[in-house]
Amino acid sequence: MKIVRICIVLSVLLAVSIARAEKISLVGATVINPADGKVLPNATVVINGDKIERVAMGKQDAATLGKQVNCVGKFILPGYIDTHVHFFQSADLFTRPDGADFNSVRPYKDEVAWIKSHLDDVFARYIRSGITSVVDVGGPMWNFEVRKTANATAKAPRVAVAGPLISSVSREKLDLGDPPIVKIDTPDQAREFVRKLADQKPDLVKIWYIVDKDHPVDSFRPIARATIEESHAHKIRVAVHATELETARAAVEEGADVLVHSVIDKPVDDAFVKLLKDRHIILCPTLVVFERYGRTFSQQLNLTPEEEKWGNPAVIASLDVTKIPQDKLPQRVKDALTDPKAALDRIKKTYDVALPNLKKLEDAGVTIAAGTDAGNIGTIHGPALFREFQLMKEAGLTPMQILQCATANAAKLFGGETGARIGKLENGYFADLVILNSNPVDDIAHASDIDTVMKNGVAYPADSILR
Numbered sequence: 489m490k491i492v493r494i495c496i497v498l499s500v501l502l503a504v505s506i507a508r509a510e511k512i513s514l515v516g517a518t519v520i521n522p523a524d525g526k527v528l529p530n531a532t533v534v535i536n537g538d539k540i541e542r543v544a545m546g547k548q549d550a551a552t553l554g555k556q557v558n559c560v561g562k563f564i565l566p567g568y569i570d571t572h573v574h575f576f577q578s579a580d581l582f583t584r585p586d587g588a589d590f591n592s593v594r595p596y597k598d599e600v601a602w603i604k605s606h607l608d609d610v611f612a613r614y615i616r617s618g619i620t621s622v623v624d625v626g627g628p629m630w631n632f633e634v635r636k637t638a639n640a641t642a643k644a645p646r647v648a649v650a651g652p653l654i655s656s657v658s659r660e661k662l663d664l665g666d667p668p669i670v671k672i673d674t675p676d677q678a679r680e681f682v683r684k685l686a687d688q689k690p691d692l693v694k695i696w697y698i699v700d701k702d703h704p705v706d707s708f709r710p711i712a713r714a715t716i717e718e719s720h721a722h723k724i725r726v727a728v729h730a731t732e733l734e735t736a737r738a739a740v741e742e743g744a745d746v747l748v749h750s751v752i753d754k755p756v757d758d759a760f761v762k763l764l765k766d767r768h769i770i771l772c773p774t775l776v777v778f779e780r781y782g783r784t785f786s787q788q789l790n791l792t793p794e795e796e797k798w799g800n801p802a803v804i805a806s807l808d809v810t811k812i813p814q815d816k817l818p819q820r821v822k823d824a825l826t827d828p829k830a831a832l833d834r835i836k837k838t839y840d841v842a843l844p845n846l847k848k849l850e851d852a853g854v855t856i857a858a859g860t861d862a863g864n865i866g867t868i869h870g871p872a873l874f875r876e877f878q879l880m881k882e883a884g885l886t887p888m889q890i891l892q893c894a895t896a897n898a899a900k901l902f903g904g905e906t907g908a909r910i911g912k913l914e915n916g917y918f919a920d921l922v923i924l925n926s927n928p929v930d931d932i933a934h935a936s937d938i939d940t941v942m943k944n945g946v947a948y949p950a951d952s953i954l955r
């Protein structure tokens with residue numbers, strides 16, 4: 489009871505004091521800085537406007553602290569960063585008609601209209617989850633509007649964004665005039681498209697490097713090379729979707745800066761690990777997304793309590809495939825319902841490769857940035873990050889390593905001037921932070937035990953955010 493009362497006092501104090509934009513100090517908490525793994529007991533975080541002015545241990549001169557907020561018993565971390573989301577997807581059942589076509593249940597244009605009208609809701613769900621910055625790794629040109637809107641909205645994460653995905657394949661069902669995926673056939677086309685994107689100042693250019701029997705690794709390689717060269721000429725980094733070892737290797741050899749998803753077809757070899765280290769590649773594993781299509785379609789969805797509580801209820805309700813009339817179920821879903829064990833077997837096979845690969849890359853010192861691929865069917869915007877943490881733990885990462893992936897490392901993927909001022913609790917950094925009730929270094933599950941989220945110096949008592 490006493491703990492509950494302290495939380496309320498802390499939350500109220502923060503809300504009141506910061507509304508007045510005065511200097512405030514969070515006093516007496518344990519400060520966790522995953523960037524260097526340091527844990528500072530009895531620390532004081534001084535916040536002046538939207539920036540951290542000072543982080544110090546021990547007793548401080550009260551005259552320099554402004555308004556003091558007692559945070560004894562709390563744990564303060566940099567705000568989490570999800571480095572792989574897609575705002576053009578809602579995570580509901582109807583959001584990827586190219587993968588499972590439910591147009592006869594809900595036309596895709598209605599789905600897109602709903603998504604565009606619910607951006608504020610999605611932003612708030614990130615803040616509720618302690619996520620104060622996200623990277624949208626590809627979507628339609630209106631993604632650039634999303635970035636603008638988010639960055640002008642107080643209760644929203646900071647947003648970095650890539651434009652449409654450059655790919656060897658097209659996805660007609662997603663094309664309503666502003667497609668998220670653009671098929672590029674020649675190096676010249678690639679250069680021209682990158683120049684068009686560069687006008688919008690993307691934070692990243694994204695290549696969707698899809699390989700199958702009709703699209704071998706080498707046939708797309710000259711296009712990948714041209715895309716990367718032209719992007720680098722405009723000082724834009726390139727992220728590549730590559731899930732096979734040889735595709736990922738080709739992408740890095742051609743100059744990619746970021747690999748998204750995991751290598752899932754075979755164990756990574758030492759030469760690949762060395763290549764990633766030598767080239768200072770950042771890899772974002774997005775483990776959670778690998779289970780969510782199969783689990784949704786086979787009616788075996790394993791949403792976490794965080795997702796159930798903080799995900800959008802309409803999105804979650806849609807994921808029950810048994811509510812869809814039989815004759816309107818896509819074949820892929822019918823098959824999954826007929827043989828649910830096969831879906832789980834496929835997921836296990838993926839994790840049997842992806843999890844050890846993550847551990848090997850982490851142990852070798854490759855920069856790993858946490859990310860979920862939220863927005864894909866069943867991967868819930870905001871709290872999906874906590875399922876990602878569970879899977880990173882299963883891979884063998886320590887809580888501190890996971891927190892580093894979700895803060896300091898993720899800030900590197902975010903990039904730019906903002907990326908250089910997020911992900912750490914240090915002087916001059918943005919006052920984006922999470923105040924927890926229990927210690928995430930003891931158990932990563934505590935990372936979601938959130939009392940208050942602060943973004944840009946404005947504090948949001950966790951329980952008030954989604955009201």
Ligand SMILES: [Zn+2]
Binds near residue numbers: 625861
């Ligand atoms: Zn993605």
